[in-house]
Amino acid sequence: MDPDGDPLFSNGLSVAELAASSNLLQDSWAVISELEPRIDQQHFRLPSPRLEPTTFRSDGSDPVIIKESHFPNYNIIAFVASPVTAGSLQEERDLAPSSEIPDFQFLCSKVNPTFQINRAAVSLFNSLRDKFSRLLEKVLTSAKYKDYLPYVITGHCWGGSIASLFTLRLLNNFDQWRNICPLCITFGSPLLGDSALQQAVSQNSTWDSCFLHVVHKDDSFPRTFLRPPTTDQSPYKPFGTFLLCSDSGGACFEAPESVMKLLMSEIIVRNPEPQNVDYKNAIECLEKGFIYGNCSRLNGQEADSYKAGVTIQVTAVSLEPIQKNEGNDALIEDIVNHERGIIRRKREAFDPVEELRKMTEYLKLLEWYLTICRGNGMGPGYYDRFKNTREGLINNGVEKYKAILTDYWETVVEEADKNHRSSATPLRNRFLFGGTTYRTIVEPLDIAEYYKCGRNDYLNQGRSEHYKLLEQWLKDYRRPFTRVSSPSLKLPHVTEDSCFWAHVEEAIRSCRLLASGGPSHSSGRANLINFEDYVMRLINDRAVSPDIFLEKSSYMQWWREYEEILEKQMMGHSHDSRSQLVRFMREQPWQEFYRHGE
Known part of the structure; x- marks a missing residue:
């Protein structure tokens, strides 16, 4: 810490490296990859929030495949939904108020009496409420035994949204004093709710740390709701930690303001058209440590060690020598302030x-x-x-x-x-x-x-x-x-x-x-x-x-x-x-x- 109490170094690169070296990302994506071929695009479509849940089903099948896999040190529950296009996502940008979501009323408090969640995600979750309730009970029951293994809840795209909702339900019933809390890892998922939802989750530091959202720089799905048809600011806000990555590196960011700026900036939003993003390759690149190749790009030009670390993080995601682009100076300064601010608030928070x-x-x-x-x-x-x-x-x-x-x-x-x-x-x-x-x-x-x-x-x-x-x-x-x-x-x-x-x-x-x-x-x-x-x-x-x-x-x-x-x-x-x-x-x-x- 410097004399003013500000952190001297940014740990976003270390957190990304830790996530990649733990095998959590690899194992989670492997389970998802195994399930995705079983989803037939012709048999499913994104559920419309204006239809009853029974219309989500076709040929007696569910719109979401769920699989539980067992590993030596943890269990993984994966949710895989039907692939969708960016256009259909854009059509389903509506938010449902908390008054219409009885299963998540536990998120309401005196500070946040109301919140909003994406209506299509809630509808998709409700369509499988009975199955989710049985799965929830199974996880909570297993937590009572001495040989309990922690759970990783994961999903891709809309499956990630369902994973986040399921994790929230799980955390509300989980004994955080006795067991390791579940970890939710999403890949390429759109933002889930508004700023009130973000505050409801982040006001509990334990809950906020249970979410890791992996976003590839070429994946347009996670930022679909951040491109409103009008000039009005998007109501959607992120929560948890975001691991922004590319085929050559990645870094983690915690401050919601930093995540929003990076998702909406020129650095990430280079190609508005959807691409077939290979998260497996991006995870392998993180694991091999290509992220450190970005350090040489600073050439000792930055005296502020924390700002230098943030610059390396953004460079790792953008794949561009950012110090040569003067247009990004304001962005870097904003991210430095936001990331430092969230560390300062955590340190000063009453424990x-x-x-x-x-x-x-x-x-x-x-x-x-x-x-x-x-x-x-x-x-x-x-x-x-x-x-x-x-x-x-x-x-x-x-x-x-x-x-x-x-x-x-x-x-x-x-x-x-x-x-x-x-x-x-x-x-x-x-x-x-x-x-x-x-x-x-x-x-x-x-x-x-x-x-x-x-x-x-x-x-x-x-x-x-x-x-x-x-x-x-x-x-x-x-x-x-x-x-x-x-x-x-x-x-x-x-x-x-x-x-x-x-x-x-x-x-x-x-x-x-x-x-x-x-x-x-x-x-x-x-x-x-x-x-x-x-x-x-x-x-x-x-x-x-x-x-x-x-x-x-x-x-x-x-x-x-x-x-x-x-x-x-x-x-x-x-x-x-x-x-x-x-x-x-x-x-x-x-x-x-x-x-x-x-």
Whole structure:
């Protein structure tokens, strides 16, 4: 990196070399080549989006051939569709809105509530929905076994579009934490959707890295939708990594803007007429390392090492000594800026996984603080010690750790909520459980600060949105479980409801309103009855910390004030005998409850 943090070298050539040397391209194209002769052009035609899926079939055959092949280190699923002409592709440039594509609603999020996919590709996919569903289930089932081998999903032209759609469906159901994600490799496929689709895929860096699109410089199909009949800019946008190649070399580009400029530039678009592109030969050339022959063309004329690397990449694709063509200077500068920009954004992107371990250590320190606050059993306890200690006297770095943890989890929740897809879990279990531990330990400290300042009604006026979302996501996670099998996330000496102390503070306020005989005494009585029921439910569920019974705790302060109200019969003459909580507190089984919890 240079002092400004920009990358000094471009790795587009190395990525292309890695792809060629891994045998993934060779094996994928070999499976496609084996299938393509079986497609009879006279029996199939590109499906019209204006026709029903049943019209896609002819002579009892499907418009797409699917084959699964097994290799030592991976499996390949290939989709091969009927060959089509550039003219027919041009006719099928229409985009279908996400509202018409129910199978891909999972791509919608708050950031991208809508998107568009090529209508013909969606229609072709829908025509084989049942077959794709069975194949999807087979792949997901295999991922559960220890001997699971990763999958490569591939296709040529329209087969590549189907491969991309199938991969998206697969990624939505895939456990990225347990298995290697599938890799989609397409050859000469047209762009699939609009900028919103591109953003929906690229906002998940893991998903975006699962797509490698191989495009030969003489192949007109991939850029068909980039040649609109009018002067308006094409709505189609690329996602994933593009390996642009020729018979003498190739290079990879990640920035969507770079890919668009190269596909539409004079360098790539030299022959608008379709040609029979030999991807096998191009792959072999990459494998043999002809790409390095372009390095000599710079002759040391470029001082900027990153720009030199990009120039070599573009030269490798164009087969022209680009440094001699002054008309390409602006193009090179644009590509340099775009490629550098995407690397910079990746580096600066928030990575919750890297920081999670540090956050776990900070939580352990707060748990230790929670333990020592119990002291000799007299209290005041975790919540009240934090609340009653004067500002600036909090020891052990509690305020510091609390601030760091809150900044981290607010960012995690914001990103998860922003990118939350309708059919996906906002947070993986690892983060959901970590967020729950954080919420149960840290939110009581926020409540303490809130009421320390003399404020009221924390639940409606003071609670942070990220706490609400963490709590709701935990409820959503537990909903499918029975009460018995529901996962327990309880911590010792921590009440499961992170808002418990806010309820206690409001109950104390209700006691004082009732004792004062003010106009709100009737509502205060109702609030106290509700609070009794709430506390008794927690006690019965063993979801309350024994520390609430510490002598100097706010809960015990509430109880003493509440007893005075009961003695004055302000809750009604027969309330004492009806209240389970009153009997529980007066008969003092809570002392045994406390000792059992120690």
